[in-house]
Amino acid sequence: MQDLLGNLFIISAPSGAGKSTLINALLTQHADMQLSVSHTTRSPRPGESDGVQYHFTDVTNFKQLIADKQFIEWAEVFGNYYGTSKAALADKLAQGIDVFLDIDWQGARQIKQQLPFVTSIFILPPSVQALEQRLNQRGQDSADVIAGRMAKARDEISHASEYDYWVVNDDLELALQQFSGIIQTQRLRQTKQAIRQQKLLAGLLANETK
Amino acid sequence: MQDLLGNLFIISAPSGAGKSTLINALLTQHADMQLSVSHTTRSPRPGESDGVQYHFTDVTNFKQLIADKQFIEWAEVFGNYYGTSKAALADKLAQGIDVFLDIDWQGARQIKQQLPFVTSIFILPPSVQALEQRLNQRGQDSADVIAGRMAKARDEISHASEYDYWVVNDDLELALQQFSGIIQTQRLRQTKQAIRQQKLLAGLLANETK
Numbered sequence: 001m002q003d004l005l006g007n008l009f010i011i012s013a014p015s016g017a018g019k020s021t022l023i024n025a026l027l028t029q030h031a032d033m034q035l036s037v038s039h040t041t042r043s044p045r046p047g048e049s050d051g052v053q054y055h056f057t058d059v060t061n062f063k064q065l066i067a068d069k070q071f072i073e074w075a076e077v078f079g080n081y082y083g084t085s086k087a088a089l090a091d092k093l094a095q096g097i098d099v100f101l102d103i104d105w106q107g108a109r110q111i112k113q114q115l116p117f118v119t120s121i122f123i124l125p126p127s128v129q130a131l132e133q134r135l136n137q138r139g140q141d142s143a144d145v146i147a148g149r150m151a152k153a154r155d156e157i158s159h160a161s162e163y164d165y166w167v168v169n170d171d172l173e174l175a176l177q178q179f180s181g182i183i184q185t186q187r188l189r190q191t192k193q194a195i196r197q198q199k200l201l202a203g204l205l206a207n208e209t210k
Numbered sequence: 211m212q213d214l215l216g217n218l219f220i221i222s223a224p225s226g227a228g229k230s231t232l233i234n235a236l237l238t239q240h241a242d243m244q245l246s247v248s249h250t251t252r253s254p255r256p257g258e259s260d261g262v263q264y265h266f267t268d269v270t271n272f273k274q275l276i277a278d279k280q281f282i283e284w285a286e287v288f289g290n291y292y293g294t295s296k297a298a299l300a301d302k303l304a305q306g307i308d309v310f311l312d313i314d315w316q317g318a319r320q321i322k323q324q325l326p327f328v329t330s331i332f333i334l335p336p337s338v339q340a341l342e343q344r345l346n347q348r349g350q351d352s353a354d355v356i357a358g359r360m361a362k363a364r365d366e367i368s369h370a371s372e373y374d375y376w377v378v379n380d381d382l383e384l385a386l387q388q389f390s391g392i393i394q395t396q397r398l399r400q401t402k403q404a405i406r407q408q409k410l411l412a413g414l415l416a417n418e419t420k
Contacts, residue, residue: 122400128413157414165395166403168410178398181391185375188388190332193376200378203338204367 001072001086003117005195006093007186010101010108010163013123014153016134018169022123023102025176030183033098036089039065042080055085073103073110084111098183105159112162119186121179122163126170211282211296213327215405216303217396220311220318220373223333224363226344228379232333233312235386240393243308246299249275252290265295283313283320294321308393315369322372329396331389332373336380 013019027033040054041062050056057065062081065071074083084101092099101111108120125131135149160166165182169175186192194201223229237243250264251272260266267275272291275281284293294311302309311321318330335341345359370376375392379385396402404411 124407124410124414127410128416131414154415154417157411160411161400161404163400165398166400166407167398168403168407178394181394182398184388184391185395188375188377188392190371190373190376193378194371197334197376197378200334200337201367201370204334204341205364206338207364 001090001093001115003191004090004093005096005192007098007183007192008089008093008101008111008115008118009098009183009186010103010111010118010120011123012103012105012108012120012156012159012163013169014125014131014156015149016131016153017123017125018134018172018175019102019123021172022169022175022179023100025172026100026179026183029176029180030098033100033183034092036084036092036099036101039071039074039083039085040080042082072114073107075106098187105156105162108159109162117191119165119182120163121165121167121182122160123175124157124160124166124168126168130170211300211303211325213401214300214303215306215402217308217393217402218299218303218311218321218325218328219308219393219396220313220321220328220330221333222313222315222318222330222366222369222373223379224335224341224366225359226341226363227333227335228344228382228385229312229333231382232379232385232389233310235382236310236389236393239386239390240308243310243393244302246294246302246309246311249281249284249293249295250290252292282324283317285317308397315366315372318369319372327401329375329392330373331375331377331392332370333385334367334370334376334378336378340380 011019011023023035027035037051038054039057039062041057041059044050044056048054059081062083065083066074070085070087071083072086072089074081089099111118112120125134131153132146132150135153136146167175167178221229221233233245237245247261248264249267249272251267251269254260254266258264269291272293275293276284280295280297281293282296282299284291299309321328322330335344341363342356342360345363346356377385377388
């Protein structure tokens with residue numbers, strides 16, 4: 001896939017960093033952006049509908065899509081398959097729509113290898129204390145359960161250096177403002193502007209004055 | 211020079227794109243940023259003082275600095291030498307100060323070869339008409355003089371694709387806001403955040419919970 005007008009953003013974070021809240025707020029603020037809808041073989045949960053939270057499909061079809069190289073990244077998690085379709089992504093980016101991908105470091109790595117123009121953002125919690133508190137919101141989990149969640153969060157955080165930008169989610173307003181700045185800035189990148197400002201540049205470089 | 215906490219920004223534009231107005235407004239808005247002060251062998255003009263607009267020096271000293279590889283870029287323009295000192299730049303960046311370099315595409319190219327972490331921004335005028343108008347503000351220049359200025363502007367614009375970001379200076383407020391977004395976004399880059407958030411990351415990755 002070539003670099004298209006739309007921007008592709010990977011957003012990763014350890015559980016407990018406030019990623020969902022941030023993404024939802026961003027989608028509300030930026031009506032022109034969309035969250036990429038993944039394919040999955042798991043069953044819809046109550047309230048979920050096909051094409052909104054996921055494209056629901058069966059294992060046979062999913063494996064055929066893998067064989068046809070239709071996924072830019074896919075993974076099997078607890079017996080269920082999850083994947084991001086190339087065609088759907090390319091279609092949105094070609095239309096100039098900016099797309100968020102909410103994936104973990106493994107998916108991010110697969111995508112960055114194939115689409116070097118992707119912009120990847122890692123969300124960090126503001127402190128160990130805040131992370132522990134968020135991972136134990138119900139306040140009724142055992143120390144072992146919390147330690148397990150912390151270990152998983154630490155594993156994700158250990159890959160933060162593979163991302164382009166880090167946003168520390170301390171103050172939500174500030175984090176949102178930083179995200180918006182990153183989004184706007186990608187739109188000003190030379191590769192994007194060369195498409196958007198093609199006529200202006202051609203006019204400026206035309207060797208005639210009126 | 212290694213990548214330091216401060217960000218280095220190259221700003222180039224054809225004459226008539228409104229670069230000086232933009233840079234002055236940015237320096238007013240971002241009190242924590244500085245414009246790099248070049249060395250020059252030309253004489254101070256009325257109102258200019260050493261160390262403010264330029265570091266004024268003589269040709270012998272300037273040539274010695276070249277021989278000692280003290281310049282990150284230098285050029286001879288109409289018999290005068292102009293150059294950017296490595297030491298002064300490294301010192302500011304190490305202190306975490308963001309620095310603007312107001313140079314043309316040739317200086318930009320020299321710097322990008324040596325400091326790949328630099329962020330380069332090209333300012334475009336909004337139209338040929340606006341550019342011509344700005345290049346003929348006094349309204350009393352001959353068609354030949356204006357054509358000459360346009361040719362020079364076109365030469366600079368023909369190198370726009372070598373820059374990281376393009377800002378179209380149509381509405382000054384919007385252009386300023388886009389610049390501020392680019393500046394803030396560079397501060398969120400992984401290489402910068404890894405320095406700024408070093409303690410946070412170490413804390414999050416420490417294998418113990420309280």
